[in-house]
Amino acid sequence: MPTNRAVSYQGPGKVEVVDIDYPTFELKDGPGVHPDNVGRKVPHGVILKTVSTNICGSDQHMVRGRTTAPEGLVLGHEITGEVVETGPDVEFVKVGDIVSVPFNIACGRCRNCKEQQTGICLNVNPERPGSAYGYVDMGGWVGGQAEYVLVPYADFNCLVFPDRDQALEKILDLTMLSDIFPTGFHGAVTAGVGVGSTVYVAGAGPVGLAAAVGAQLLGAAVVIVGDLNEGRLAQARSFGCETVDVSAGPVEDQIAQILGVPEVDCGVDAVGFEARGHGKDSAQEAPATVLNSLMAVTRAGGGLGIPGLYVTGDPGAPTEDAKEGSLSLRLGLGWAKSLSFATGQCPVMKYNRALMQAILHDKVQIAKAVNAKAIPLDQAPQGYHEFDEGAATKYVLDPNGYLGTAA
Known part of the structure; x- marks a missing residue:
């Protein structure tokens, strides 16, 4: 089984790259995991090998100590990845697909999801409506600033890119579909x-x-x-x-x-x-x-x-x-x-497919607009520091070398 390294909040002003468990199709106890989610089975999920995952200003709020986030929380809710394993209940998403993952975790089955209000899904966070990866009070789903990450309700949540080569060619633009562009x-x-x-x-x-x-x-x-x-x-x-x-x-x-x-x-x-x-x-x-x-x-x-x-x-x-x-x-x-x-949270799925089309057909260059910069996972602490100092840069982490930034 592969190892898994991830960016972890270690207290105000401090993040570290640490070793964590490789994901399975069951939620385990850990920093920030709601007790009612511990042991939750995820047969509808997929495991992604992370292609790109971004540092967000919302992450920075936690890292500054401005929330009640617990130490040890694995960060990251802006996720693009390659499917390497599917759960037994997944029908349509396939191994090898390159997908964008909305930062909202949504079941696709509750009233709010059916009304396109995926930012306030009723079934994924026992604490309150709405959930996200690697974020305080959001149910404890492990963050995606990691080499591998679990995505639940994959047939609903994953936006599959139609062409792998085209997706990787435009990945700095497409990685913005998980959060900031739709938001x-x-x-x-x-x-x-x-x-x-x-x-x-x-x-x-x-x-x-x-x-x-x-x-x-x-x-x-x-x-x-x-x-x-x-x-x-x-x-x-x-x-x-x-x-x-x-x-x-x-x-x-x-x-x-x-x-x-x-x-x-x-x-x-x-x-x-x-x-x-x-x-x-x-x-x-x-x-x-x-x-x-x-x-x-x-x-x-x-x-x-x-x-x-x-x-x-x-x-x-x-x-x-x-x-x-x-x-x-x-x-x-x-x-x-x-x-x-x-x-409130942006319901990412309301917009991400249309914005994907705008990117793929050269109607918008969002990566250039936000000054996207790819860096290896090990440079995440430096990226957090520079972003906190006001750098006019959107830092994109490259945990597995898809973007060619690994030394």
Whole structure:
């Protein structure tokens, strides 16, 4: 049986590459595994040899110690892999298939899954609706920043690429289908972006850049991206976005300089709960700032898509209320302007096949937009560190040498 190495959270600010068990078709006890999931049989699953697996900003929240994630948790929810073994109940996914795995784990059988709400599946997490690989309070499914990983309900969850050679040729683009591209696109869709829209995307990290690409794909006339990080803003400008530096002054004033009016049709929050203040307060954490700013700059009757992560438990929050996810929102402003809000996990399967087609037929270059960089698994700690320092890079781990990055 092959060995299995994986990236593990070892406490605030620290990740290590460790040896873990090779996956089987049964959930075992371990860091973060819900007791009711221990011993759960997975005959409907497949075992993947990981082709690519990405470092996500959501992982970084845990690594910073900003969640209740237990030490030893195996990280990684952005997974692309080759099927090397199938469970006895798998009918359609075959050994040798190259597949993208949505970060949402979904059964395909509950009411929510049948209504395309796969981000809040009712059957995979005993704690609450919704689950993901390698993530805190998500049921304890082992993460995919590893050489091998188990994927349950494979016939439902796996998006099979139609041609192996084409998939490997475009793998840096296709690896974004597991999370950030659908998540950013979902933010744009739920904000109401359409042909001719003006859009403000708060946050120029990978999800924000993916939201900007998604807005362009949906026909937006102008996409404005705001951030504090000049390197990330430069990355947004590289594919045709306008930008604002939120530390340089009021966002609405900078939008007015671009559009002639201080408001946009649609707003996307790609920052989440670790947001900083704007203007002179940009050095300080102020978790409600982005949401309040978006309400201020979005026109009456507009929409907000909120793919940025907000949590129910944040031990490092600046206030007692924020530690339990209670933020000081100007909800009255949102109500008065009749704004629509959409929050929560992106239901990846709602979008990933169509976005795959856009990639395969050269309608979009998402890897270039987010500045994807492939690195070997052993360099994961360095990748986490550089990403945390603000690198304008989407780090793609190559655990098994498919991408040619292994020394």
